[in-house]
Amino acid sequence: MSSQLKEPFLHLAHVNVARGENVVLYDVNLSVNAGEHIAILGPNGCGKSTLIKTITCECYPIAEEGTRVSIFGRDRWDLTELKKRLGVVSAELPGKPTLTTSGRDAVITGFFSASTLWPNLTVTDEMRDRADEVLKLIDAESLRDKLVGHMSAGQQRRIMIGRALVASSQMLLLDEPSNALDISAQRELRSLLRKLAQQGTGIILITHQVSDIIPEIDRILMMKDGRIVGDGPRSELFTAARLSDLFRTEVHLVEKEGYYHSW
Numbered sequence: 001m002s003s004q005l006k007e008p009f010l011h012l013a014h015v016n017v018a019r020g021e022n023v024v025l026y027d028v029n030l031s032v033n034a035g036e037h038i039a040i041l042g043p044n045g046c047g048k049s050t051l052i053k054t055i056t057c058e059c060y061p062i063a064e065e066g067t068r069v070s071i072f073g074r075d076r077w078d079l080t081e082l083k084k085r086l087g088v089v090s091a092e093l094p095g096k097p098t099l100t101t102s103g104r105d106a107v108i109t110g111f112f113s114a115s116t117l118w119p120n121l122t123v124t125d126e127m128r129d130r131a132d133e134v135l136k137l138i139d140a141e142s143l144r145d146k147l148v149g150h151m152s153a154g155q156q157r158r159i160m161i162g163r164a165l166v167a168s169s170q171m172l173l174l175d176e177p178s179n180a181l182d183i184s185a186q187r188e189l190r191s192l193l194r195k196l197a198q199q200g201t202g203i204i205l206i207t208h209q210v211s212d213i214i215p216e217i218d219r220i221l222m223m224k225d226g227r228i229v230g231d232g233p234r235s236e237l238f239t240a241a242r243l244s245d246l247f248r249t250e251v252h253l254v255e256k257e258g259y260y261h262s263w
Contacts, residue, residue: 009034009171009202013068017054023062024050026226034072034170035202039213039234042223042249048206050089052175053225055204056088083113087164089177093156099149103140103159106148107131110163127166134162139194139197154185158192168199171202178212190214210243215258222246 010032017025019064025047025103029186032038040048052071053059057079061067064138071077072085085112098106105117108131112121135141139159148156157177164172179188190212197203197216205217213234220237224246238260243251249261253262 006147007034011070014066018235024226037203037218039205039217039218039223047226084167089174091179097118103143106159110166134166138162153180158230173204177208177253210260210262
């Protein structure tokens, strides 16, 4: 299916965003279709996480003529409804309430955008069945009854991906997902993301690690100093010269089996 026939997911036009008194995103123009696989690459502090917070409506653009934010074709969203169509996995590992929650229940919390299954939440049989489907999808059935606090960092990240997918698997946003993971857990994470991408889940991956970018990601956004400075095919943007300019240091690059490695 060509990208022209896919449902539009995101359209940003002339977006400027301030955090406190400082403008941190400048004149961002970006269109993304549902089902696309994209990596947002750039050094720490370049505005990647603020861009994601803008996409998830946690940050709002400065109100100016010509500025527009459209998500799934709509300018305004109830955040609870938006989260049912847009799964977000943050860089942080689960908080204290989640640590005492079982793997299955932690996945179910994605229906409520909650940190645990509080007593006032009503869980249906359909939700439990969907959670079991997701646990199978992410190869985490063995974690169904295990407390999140007793899991490894890699297992916790897998459960948080399940939590993000349970209400909908249309688009998945991941912010530095390999943080705190050892080499084995990073390999398992990339294998899981490849599986999801191949099954049609859209992925927007934020990272400063070139090796995080799975072969299925074919579009790269490069960010520097709050601006998008590159947007195009990975084959065109992944050069030592472009990465050296982006990270302001000499970068050497090698490709093997669809993955790139830099030093």
